[in-house]
Amino acid sequence: MKISFQTRIVLFFSALFLSVQLITLFCAYKISYDNALKQLGQNLVYAEAVFNQLLTERGERIASETRILVADFGFRTTVSTGDSKTIASALENLTLRIRGKRAFYVALSGEIVADTAGRYQGTAFMFPAALVEAERHGKAVVFGRLDGELCEWAIVPVLAPIPIGWVVVAIAIDPQRTEHLRQLSALPIEVSMIEQAAGQTEMLTSTLPVKMQKLLSAGLLSANATKTGALNIMALDGIKLITQQQQLPSASSERPIVALLQIDFAEALAPYWLMLYVALALMVFGLIVILFGSIVIARKIAQPLQALAGASERMMDGQFDLPLPVTSQDELGRMAKTFNHAAQLATQMHELKQKDQTRREMVATVSHDLRNPLTALHAFLETLQLKAGSLPAQEQQRFLEVALRQSEKVNRLAQELFELAKLECDESCLNIEPFCIAELMQDVAQKFQLSAKQKMVRLVVPVQQGLPTITADIGLIERLLSNLIDNAIRNTPCGGEVRLDAWSINNGIKVSVKDTGIGIPADYLPTLFDWESPLSHRARADAGGFGLVIVAKIISLHGGSISVDSTLGQGSEFCFELPLAAAIELKA
Numbered sequence: 001m002k003i004s005f006q007t008r009i010v011l012f013f014s015a016l017f018l019s020v021q022l023i024t025l026f027c028a029y030k031i032s033y034d035n036a037l038k039q040l041g042q043n044l045v046y047a048e049a050v051f052n053q054l055l056t057e058r059g060e061r062i063a064s065e066t067r068i069l070v071a072d073f074g075f076r077t078t079v080s081t082g083d084s085k086t087i088a089s090a091l092e093n094l095t096l097r098i099r100g101k102r103a104f105y106v107a108l109s110g111e112i113v114a115d116t117a118g119r120y121q122g123t124a125f126m127f128p129a130a131l132v133e134a135e136r137h138g139k140a141v142v143f144g145r146l147d148g149e150l151c152e153w154a155i156v157p158v159l160a161p162i163p164i165g166w167v168v169v170a171i172a173i174d175p176q177r178t179e180h181l182r183q184l185s186a187l188p189i190e191v192s193m194i195e196q197a198a199g200q201t202e203m204l205t206s207t208l209p210v211k212m213q214k215l216l217s218a219g220l221l222s223a224n225a226t227k228t229g230a231l232n233i234m235a236l237d238g239i240k241l242i243t244q245q246q247q248l249p250s251a252s253s254e255r256p257i258v259a260l261l262q263i264d265f266a267e268a269l270a271p272y273w274l275m276l277y278v279a280l281a282l283m284v285f286g287l288i289v290i291l292f293g294s295i296v297i298a299r300k301i302a303q304p305l306q307a308l309a310g311a312s313e314r315m316m317d318g319q320f321d322l323p324l325p326v327t328s329q330d331e332l333g334r335m336a337k338t339f340n341h342a343a344q345l346a347t348q349m350h351e352l353k354q355k356d357q358t359r360r361e362m363v364a365t366v367s368h369d370l371r372n373p374l375t376a377l378h379a380f381l382e383t384l385q386l387k388a389g390s391l392p393a394q395e396q397q398r399f400l401e402v403a404l405r406q407s408e409k410v411n412r413l414a415q416e417l418f419e420l421a422k423l424e425c426d427e428s429c430l431n432i433e434p435f436c437i438a439e440l441m442q443d444v445a446q447k448f449q450l451s452a453k454q455k456m457v458r459l460v461v462p463v464q465q466g467l468p469t470i471t472a473d474i475g476l477i478e479r480l481l482s483n484l485i486d487n488a489i490r491n492t493p494c495g496g497e498v499r500l501d502a503w504s505i506n507n508g509i510k511v512s513v514k515d516t517g518i519g520i521p522a523d524y525l526p527t528l529f530d531w532e533s534p535l536s537h538r539a540r541a542d543a544g545g546f547g548l549v550i551v552a553k554i555i556s557l558h559g560g561s562i563s564v565d566s567t568l569g570q571g572s573e574f575c576f577e578l579p580l581a582a583a584i585e586l587k588a
Contacts (some may be wrong), residue, residue: 002197009298010291017290022282028279036269037242043246047189047261049558052246055152055173055259062169063154065098067139070167079105079113083122087114095169101151104168105158106131113165125253130155131166137331144251150193151205153251173205189519190262192216197255208262212236216260233265240265304336311343377406430473430557437465437509437578440474441500444481448489456494459485464502470509470578472558477578480554483547484513484574492517492571508580509562514573520566528564551576 003011069075078090091103091114105114106125125131127144134140134155142153152171157163171257173193192206192213195566206213215236216574246259300410380403384396391399445461452459481500488498496516520528555562555576564570 007171007298009301010294013297014287014291018287021286025276025279029276032275033269040242040263040268044189044242044263048246051191051259051261051427055248056141057170058154059152061155062098062100062140062171063139063156066094066154066167067156069094069097070156070158076158076164079158079165080160083115084114088116088118089165092116094167098169100154100169101172102170103148104170106166106168108163108165125166125168128154129253130168130251132301134166135163141249142251143248144255145204150195150257179204188267189265190264192260194258194260195255196258204257212239214264216241219223231453242268249410269584272379307336321372356483373411374406377403377410431475432471432473434469434471435474435564436467437470437477437511438467440478441481441502441511444478444485445500447482451486452489452498455489455492457489457492458497459489459500460497461500466504467502467509468504468580470580472578476554476557480551480576481511481513483551488513488515488517488572488574493516496571503575508577510575510576510577512573514571516571519568519570520564520572521568522566525564525566529562 012082020155051076066205075090075094079087087105091105095101095103095116097132097183103116104112104125106122107113110131112120112123113124126439127142130140130142133142135157138157140153142154142155144151152173154169154171156167158165158167190207192208193204195202195204203213203216206216208216232245234241234243236505239261242265243263244261247263247489248257248259250256307353380399382401384391384399441461443465445459449459485498485500492498492515498513501512501514529548551574552562555578558578560576560578562576564574565574
């Protein structure tokens with residue numbers, strides 16, 4: 001399929017713009033995506049710190065308050081009695097004061113001495129490692145399950161002054177802490193608490209919907225999370241979650257508890273997607289603008305080039321008279337001017353070539369036309385020279401008359417050739433002056449009255465009144481009329497008539513030379529004014545033959561036109577038009 005130059009320009013600019021825009025859009029997306037992940041990571045780190053503080057601050061506060069309360073002499077005295085009911089009563093009072101959920105007193109042996117719920121007396125404490133941690137650091141705040149419910153444990157030793165046991169307070173996890181965390185975060189954070197044990201995970205609490213909780217548990221088991229920088233991206237049922245795990249201080253090392261912070265990836269990137277859509281819309285708008293701009297630019301470039309191509313093709317076909325329009329002053333305008341100048345040079349070269357060809361043909365033809373009378377003249381003169389003593393005087397006179405006629409032919413041909421060459425010369429100029437065409441017609445006709453009477457032909461020139469003055473070369477116009485009248489008289493039989501007439505037309509004068517002669521064959525009319533026409537060849541055999549060629553050249557130099565209307569046996573009419581008083585340019 002052939003694609004035009006204009007279409008190729010539009011496609012090129014569109015493809016270039018689209019490629020740049022796509023690369024820019026991809027880079028913007030990549031940068032925005034990386035920045036978004038980085039920002040999400042920072043937000044999760046901040047949320048993790050806030051959550052850790054929210055989650056443990058109550059346990060730390062209760063542990064501190066419990067240490068103060070158990071240091072009381074009365075409380076130490078109570079626990080020293082060993083009576084479980086008395087100790088449980090003291091623990092109940094302590095729990096109410098610190099707003100705990102449940103309290104235990106654990107002996108140094110690890111056995112639960114008292115339980116405010118009265119369920120675990122006499123049994124071993126379920127988190128012995130936490131007791132060791134409390135003894136080492138003076139207190140411990142850990143997370144563990146109590147009756148299947150996740151609790152925060154505050155453990156402090158009872159000193160008297162050496163440890164005699166431990167007071168353990170269970171604190172219920174407040175759901176308001178999670179809501180508080182979500183309010184503090186600029187992102188939609190979800191929080192899940194998970195217990196891991198023996199390759200299994202159990203969801204303890206979560207802000208996710210129930211369906212998502214199940215999917216999250218299954219996802220954690222299948223380990224389908226991918227790590228991106230400091231973030232984990234987990235796909236759950238087509239939903240991507242960005243997760244951040246926080247290991248909580250667990251009451252049991254065998255059953256660690258993890259806090260999992262999740263952010264919906266699509267929801268978190270919603271603001272960035274909006275920016276991407278805006279960029280995409282701007283790219284489409286820019287593409288439309290660049291398309292229209294490309295079309296305008298392509299037309300501005302392609303149209304002059306198409307015109308140049310068309311002009312070049314016309315020049316190859318020989319048409320040199322259709323210059324390119326110069327519509328601008330830029331490089332395209334300069335190209336059009338240069339091409340027009342080249343076309344003018346080509347026209348001149350073509351005209352010179354035609355003139356040279358015409359000159360060659362004319363020289364060859366004229367050489368042939370001159371050869372016949374010169375040969376005859378030479379033959380008769382040579383005969384007179386050789387037989388001058390033997391030829392009678394009458395025969396010598398006849399030979400001289402024939403030689404004289406042949407010399408007249410040569411002289412006439414030479415004179416017409418001289419006139420034609422003078423008219424053809426580029427340096428010839430017209431002697432322009434105003435004159436009355438009617439007076440000139442009368443003067444020229446007067447010169448031919450004698451020859452017309454000798455041939456018994458009437459030469460009629462009506463008196464013209466009111467003809468305007470024309471501006472032309474009076475000598476050349478006289479020569480033009482002389483040639484036409486002479487041809488008309490010579491080709492009109494006895495008793496015939498030659499009539500000259502003139503009348504005004506728009507911006508000019510029209511002159512007619514009409515005869516009742518033998519007429520001109522229709523086949524000769526198209527090339528009648530060409531020097532190589534058959535009629536010219538025949539006329540040159542009788543001397544002359546360039547008269548009509550000279551007539552046509554004179555008319556051309558004056559910017560006029562000539563036409564002929566002829567019928568065999570009835571006569572011919574030559575009509576030519578001349579402008580009135582306009583500037584006449586020389587036409588070579």
